[in-house]
Amino acid sequence: MRQLGMGSALDTLCGQSYGAKQYDMLGTHAQRAIFVLMLSSVPLAFVLAFTGQILTALGQNPEISYGAGTYARLLIPGLFAYGLLRCLTKFLQAQNIVHPLVVCSGVTLIFHILLCWFLVQNSGLGYRGAALATSVSYWFNVILLALYVKFSETGRRSWHGWSRAVLKDVNLFLSLAIPSTFMTW
Numbered sequence: 001m002r003q004l005g006m007g008s009a010l011d012t013l014c015g016q017s018y019g020a021k022q023y024d025m026l027g028t029h030a031q032r033a034i035f036v037l038m039l040s041s042v043p044l045a046f047v048l049a050f051t052g053q054i055l056t057a058l059g060q061n062p063e064i065s066y067g068a069g070t071y072a073r074l075l076i077p078g079l080f081a082y083g084l085l086r087c088l089t090k091f092l093q094a095q096n097i098v099h100p101l102v103v104c105s106g107v108t109l110i111f112h113i114l115l116c117w118f119l120v121q122n123s124g125l126g127y128r129g130a131a132l133a134t135s136v137s138y139w140f141n142v143i144l145l146a147l148y149v150k151f152s153e154t155g156r157r158s159w160h161g162w163s164r165a166v167l168k169d170v171n172l173f174l175s176l177a178i179p180s181t182f183m184t185w
Helices: 002-007 009-019 023-049 051-057 062-093 099-122 127-151 153-158 170-183
Strands: none
Touching: 009 023, 009 062, 009 170, 023 051, 023 062, 023 153, 023 170, 051 062, 062 099, 062 127, 099 127, 127 153
């Protein structure tokens, strides 16, 4: 949920840049958001890594806490992918690029259903397979969208590779992202 709010800052920044026809700034804003979301995902990853112990310390059933902790740990890779996915989605939406989002989401949905069925039912992983399928599917969706951005005309117009400019104006991004985060809680 935190990433949902932080990624929402891109609605404002990318929308403003697109409206002003500053297409090169779209990529810079998206990269800055990716940088901030990846950094902010690290503490949350630690919480997920120790979910079982936290739940046990809070008095929950140890067996259920262990299962929840295992599930949460398998979601950690998906946490980082979700942050990237939010940024890529907002980056494309700000440019009124919706069709590739729908196609990539549809392909990912089919992939996820098949992968989840295989990992939960056929591999013997059970609930662990569901968490693993979620993480893998997020990464699959990120890869599809990243390929679109890399090879499409609109991607070439607004994404010019990684830049040190990402490190500038992080405070501006945070001034929009932090309130957005609290609004989504």
